[in-house]
């Protein structure tokens with residue numbers, strides 16, 4: 001089998017293709033974000049990314065954040081969340097826990113306190129049920145800080161939440177009044 005490092009490299013390439021830029025390999029996703037598995041493999045290979053079905057299944061199964069899912073007959077694949085392109089994941093709305101967490105970098109704190117959490121390039125604001133996860137997410141951007149989100153209160157006030165297939169809570173916008181600053 002391949003090394004962990006190589007699996008991570010291919011997984012990052014798949015995130016690029018399935019969340020952000022399918023056109024880099026001339027792939028077209030359907031409106032729900034699904035790609036045809038055979039086409040994905042073929043087009044990755046055309047671009048010099050050595051992928052086959054066994055390897056793809058290995059990456060989907062072992063990916064730390066379960067970033068990708070197959071459909072039932074396993075002839076299509078999509079990213080579970082994190083898209084910047086306009087796809088409809090067709091997730092059903094779900095009642096969130098009372099408190100969720102958002103990890104970010106210290107330099108964004110002032111803007112977030114003023115404007116709340118904005119989805120920026122992605123389709124949703126991403127929230128975690130675990131504080132530890134949110135610290136890891138924040139670390140990607142710099143010195144991590146964590147906001148608590150009064151998700152239960154937001155839900156009672158009519159905000160809609162979704163839970164992705166890999167356990168990430170998604171919502172459209174978190175106004176500043178529902179945030180408290182933890183660290």
Ligand code: HQG
Nearest residue numbers: 082104105108111112115116117118120122126137141168
């Ligand atoms: C920040 C990863 C200034 C926000 C993770 C974040 C996640 C603001 C950055 C998923 C702001 C956007 C998403 C405001 C928000 N002013 N900055 N008003 N509102 N921000 O990468 O949440 O590994 O688009 O705090 O694990 O960091 O890719 O979002 O720092 O689940 O699978 O703007 O991506 O998953 O950054 O990460 P991102 P995120 P993967």
